[in-house]
Amino acid sequence: MNINEYIKRYEKLFIVSPSFRAKQLARKYGFLDYMIERYIHMMEDELEDFLYHCSVPLVKSIRCNDLLIDCERLVSRLENKGFKLEKVKWLPHGYKVIKQPKTPSLGATIEYLSGYYYIQGLASMVPPYVLSPLENDLVLDMAASPGSKTTQLSQLMRNKGLILAVEKSRDRIRSLMSNINRMKAKNVILLRTDSKNLIKTSMKFSKILLDAPCSGEGLIPEDPSRKTKTSMSDLKIFFEEQLKLITTAYLLLEEEGILVYSTCSIAPEEDEAVVNFAIEELGMKTDKIEGYPANPGLEEFMNVKFSSEVKNCIRFYPHKSHTEGFFVCRLRKN
Numbered sequence: 200m201n202i203n204e205y206i207k208r209y210e211k212l213f214i215v216s217p218s219f220r221a222k223q224l225a226r227k228y229g230f231l232d233y234m235i236e237r238y239i240h241m242m243e244d245e246l247e248d249f250l251y252h253c254s255v256p257l258v259k260s261i262r263c264n265d266l267l268i269d270c271e272r273l274v275s276r277l278e279n280k281g282f283k284l285e286k287v288k289w290l291p292h293g294y295k296v297i298k299q300p301k302t303p304s305l306g307a308t309i310e311y312l313s314g315y316y317y318i319q320g321l322a323s324m325v326p327p328y329v330l331s332p333l334e335n336d337l338v339l340d341m342a343a344s345p346g347s348k349t350t351q352l353s354q355l356m357r358n359k360g361l362i363l364a365v366e367k368s369r370d371r372i373r374s375l376m377s378n379i380n381r382m383k384a385k386n387v388i389l390l391r392t393d394s395k396n397l398i399k400t401s402m403k404f405s406k407i408l409l410d411a412p413c414s415g416e417g418l419i420p421e422d423p424s425r426k427t428k429t430s431m432s433d434l435k436i437f438f439e440e441q442l443k444l445i446t447t448a449y450l451l452l453e454e455e456g457i458l459v460y461s462t463c464s465i466a467p468e469e470d471e472a473v474v475n476f477a478i479e480e481l482g483m484k485t486d487k488i489e490g491y492p493a494n495p496g497l498e499e500f501m502n503v504k505f506s507s508e509v510k511n512c513i514r515f516y517p518h519k520s521h522t523e524g525f526f527v528c529r530l531r532k533n
């Protein structure tokens with residue numbers, strides 16, 4: 200089945216008729232109607248808890264760069280400046296910033312400028328750990344800017360092996376470059392192009408991260424404008440591009456290679472529906488992800504069934520894990 204046929208098969212995901220209740224809640228919480236209708240299907244019992252947490256700003260968090268500093272030393276240096284940090288048990292280098300001084304701000308310390316830490320959402324740190332690159336891997340980061348995960352991959356690889364970091368947008372490549380320099384990531388080659396162009400080469404990678412361009416529906420607690428930013432037809436455009444990108448990832452992966460697909464979206468249309476394509480149409484398998492305070496992938500959504508393999512993926516919700524909304528899936532080519 201090609202991508203167009205697959206989109207047709209899942210067309211009904213993009214035709215949502217909001218109920219009276221969805222419309223009422225949408226007005227109360229300031230969302231688009233169709234979004235709430237979908238949330239009713241996704242988390243009926245927890246709906247109001249979820250909606251409430253969408254308007255509570257998240258605690259800031261950082262990833263310590265142990266390429267450059269011992270993490271305990273970083274904590275004590277920041278605490279001497281009036282910050283209070285709390286180690287996150289389920290993330291090797293993740294800390295919550297539970298208190299900040301009036302000055303300096305988190306992005307204006309000498310430690311930040313020296314690359315000792317990256318200001319990064321907790322759930323956003325998960326995909327590189329799940330990919331778990333080794334020092335001899337050849338890694339492709341297909342949608343790289345601003346580089347939180349590229350620099351984390353470098354850190355996990357101890358600056359060995361090689362990462363090809365690809366970014367399509369000329370504007371966004373600047374921040375990627377500056378973060379790579381700041382974090383002293385030395386095993387990265389930067390390429391400004393559309394990742395889909397790599398198919399024209401004969402390159403193959405042992406590990407691929409596809410942190411896909413998406414609606415950002417998981418970032419509502421940080422950016423309330425996302426409550427009304429994405430229409431159903433925008434979502435469908437993201438879906439189509441994600442299907443093209445995951446197909447590209449499959450073609451660029453070595454046999455037995457690992458692909459991590461992630462989004463900062465909780466929209467099943469951008470998550471399970473995309474991974475389901477990789478399972479059913481490309482023949483990929485999922486690996487179970489364990490050790491995170493997250494829910495399993497949804498096997499069913501709006502009366503549409505997905506492969507049972509999607510339950511190996513994980514979803515983060517603001518009201519459950521107190522992180523941004525996020526989706527992560529580990530896929531294997533065989």
Ligand SMILES: C[S@@+](CC[C@H](N)C(=O)[O-])C[C@H]1O[C@@H](n2cnc3c(N)ncnc32)[C@H](O)[C@@H]1O
Pocket residue numbers: 341342343344345346347348349365366367368371392393394395410411412413
């Ligand atoms: C979700 S953001 C990536 C965030 C990044 N992985 C991080 O952790 O900092 C998606 C990025 O992909 C880029 N992008 C979108 N389509 C692309 C494509 N076809 N090829 C390469 N980059 C693309 C966007 O410009 C955007 O910078």
